[in-house]
Amino acid sequence: MKEWIKFLILAAAFLAAYYVPWDHPVIRQSGFEAFMMLQEYARQHVLTCLVPAFFIAGAIAVFVSQTSVLKYFGAQAKKILSYSVASVSGTVLAVCSCTVLPLFAGIYMRGAGIGPATAFLYSGPAINVLAIVLTAKVLGWKLGLARAVGAVFFSVIAGLAMAWIYRKDDANRTAGAIYMPDEDDKSRALWQDALYMATMVLILVFAAWAKPAPGEGGLWAVIFSIKWYVTVGLLIALAIMLKTWFTKEELVNWVQATWGFMMQIFPLLLAGVLVAGFLLGRPGHEALIPERFIAALVGGNSLWANLFASVSGALMYFATLTEVPILQGLIGSGMGQGPALALLLAGPALSLPSMITLAGIMGVKKTLTYCIIVVTLSTAVGMGYGWLMG
Amino acid sequence: MNIKILGPGCAKCHQVEKIVKEAVDEAGVGAKIEHVTDFKKIAAYGVFGTPAVVIDGEVKSVGKIPKKEEVRIWIGK
Numbered sequence: 403m404k405e406w407i408k409f410l411i412l413a414a415a416f417l418a419a420y421y422v423p424w425d426h427p428v429i430r431q432s433g434f435e436a437f438m439m440l441q442e443y444a445r446q447h448v449l450t451c452l453v454p455a456f457f458i459a460g461a462i463a464v465f466v467s468q469t470s471v472l473k474y475f476g477a478q479a480k481k482i483l484s485y486s487v488a489s490v491s492g493t494v495l496a497v498c499s500c501t502v503l504p505l506f507a508g509i510y511m512r513g514a515g516i517g518p519a520t521a522f523l524y525s526g527p528a529i530n531v532l533a534i535v536l537t538a539k540v541l542g543w544k545l546g547l548a549r550a551v552g553a554v555f556f557s558v559i560a561g562l563a564m565a566w567i568y569r570k571d572d573a574n575r576t577a578g579a580i581y582m583p584d585e586d587d588k589s590r591a592l593w594q595d596a597l598y599m600a601t602m603v604l605i606l607v608f609a610a611w612a613k614p615a616p617g618e619g620g621l622w623a624v625i626f627s628i629k630w631y632v633t634v635g636l637l638i639a640l641a642i643m644l645k646t647w648f649t650k651e652e653l654v655n656w657v658q659a660t661w662g663f664m665m666q667i668f669p670l671l672l673a674g675v676l677v678a679g680f681l682l683g684r685p686g687h688e689a690l691i692p693e694r695f696i697a698a699l700v701g702g703n704s705l706w707a708n709l710f711a712s713v714s715g716a717l718m719y720f721a722t723l724t725e726v727p728i729l730q731g732l733i734g735s736g737m738g739q740g741p742a743l744a745l746l747l748a749g750p751a752l753s754l755p756s757m758i759t760l761a762g763i764m765g766v767k768k769t770l771t772y773c774i775i776v777v778t779l780s781t782a783v784g785m786g787y788g789w790l791m792g
Numbered sequence: 793m794n795i796k797i798l799g800p801g802c803a804k805c806h807q808v809e810k811i812v813k814e815a816v817d818e819a820g821v822g823a824k825i826e827h828v829t830d831f832k833k834i835a836a837y838g839v840f841g842t843p844a845v846v847i848d849g850e851v852k853s854v855g856k857i858p859k860k861e862e863v864r865i866w867i868g869k
Binding site: 472475504505507511579581662759763 | 800834841842
């Protein structure tokens with residue numbers, strides 16, 4: 403961070419402290435909402451959902467071989483494989499924006515070309531494990547599933563569209579050698595890694611199992627009543643696996659990667675929850691922005707509401723995961739399900755800063771085309787989902 | 793000797809820069825260390841992953857933080 407940016411932040415904090423009428427009832431209510439929302443996250447989402455998800459993300463970063471995925475992005479790779487791998491590779495490769503843009507530039511200029519590069523660029527931030535898990539937990543499994551499925555299809559469509567529009571334009575590409583990240587030696591078989599990952603996913607699922615609605619019986623309630631026994635059993639199984647299959651160095655790397663993600667994401671998420679709570683409040687509670695504004699702009703499922711949600715999502719910058727509390731506040735204030743999905747699909751994939759970087763890599767015209775494709779698709783999918791849910 | 797560290801300025805990239813600097817200082821060789829952050833230039837090296845280390849035009853490591861001993865071998869000391 404440059405020194406003058408630090409100064410601007412400090413000056414803004416000072417001016418806010420100086421001028422904001424903190425004793426005004428609306429401001430007091432908003433501040434109260436900010437901390438109530440923070441408490442809701444701390445009590446309901448951190449231990450049972452976020453912490454396991456961070457360990458899974460850390461395990462993916464350390465134990466899943468990147469090279470095995472990246473070879474599908476080479477210049478000689480079969481196109482159909484490039485697209486399908488690109489559309490799901492976000493789960494494996496892109497938990498950090500450090501990797502997304504350089505990799506995009508590499509695939510675009512040296513590798514499989516603009517289509518798979520675009521598909522990867524879109525799916526990268528949109529379908530990482532943390533984002534999908536938190537969306538499903540906080541906003542409901544339907545929206546979480548719609549986000550995951552939408553993002554996978556979407557990335558393929560966006561990639562194919564870009565490849566078709568710019569099919570004659572290969573001038574920027576340069577031939578040459580490609581260097582993949584070095585492969586590590588492995589001591590475990592694939593099934594062992596798979597079982598280890600699956601155990602962690604199951605721990606996450608059971609620990610986060612929601613309390614059934616009153617009167618709702620059956621399997622859901624039975625699972626809820628035994629969820630802690632199952633979770634503890636799975637934890638013991640995990641401990642045995644860690645003890646017998648992994649070297650000490652691997653475990654240290656795993657914990658370090660997990661800790662790295664936590665340090666990167668938790669402070670921003672904390673700030674995001676506070677801001678979302680301050681501006682929008684918990685569902686059913688009014689805060690700084692009156693609910694009728696939200697309902698008027700993005701309520702219902704009109705074309706306008708969906709378009710507005712996707713355009714503002716595309717321009718806004720969301721730090722990893724902060725889109726979730728912001729959407730929770732918006733939905734609680736009257737945002738429709740369709741516009742919510744539109745914002746989830748357009749939001750994390752695009753922002754004004756990322757557009758500027760992209761324009762530096764592939765030029766203004768292609769960047770604009772990409773943005774228009776993303777906004778159009780998000781609007782359409784949002785309307786479809788809103789209609790389905792409505 | 794010309795050493796380039798490729799990476800968009802993330803935490804890992806700074807770590808690599810620090811390790812390379814220490815290795816160069818300890819080996820006592822004269823080397824120019826450059827941190828390349830421009831995505832187009834990074835992609836022009838053909839690396840699929842950052843941080844990467846390039847010494848005299850040769851790609852030495854991609855997508856990981858090298859150990860100091862490895863860097864010492866690359867710089868020939």
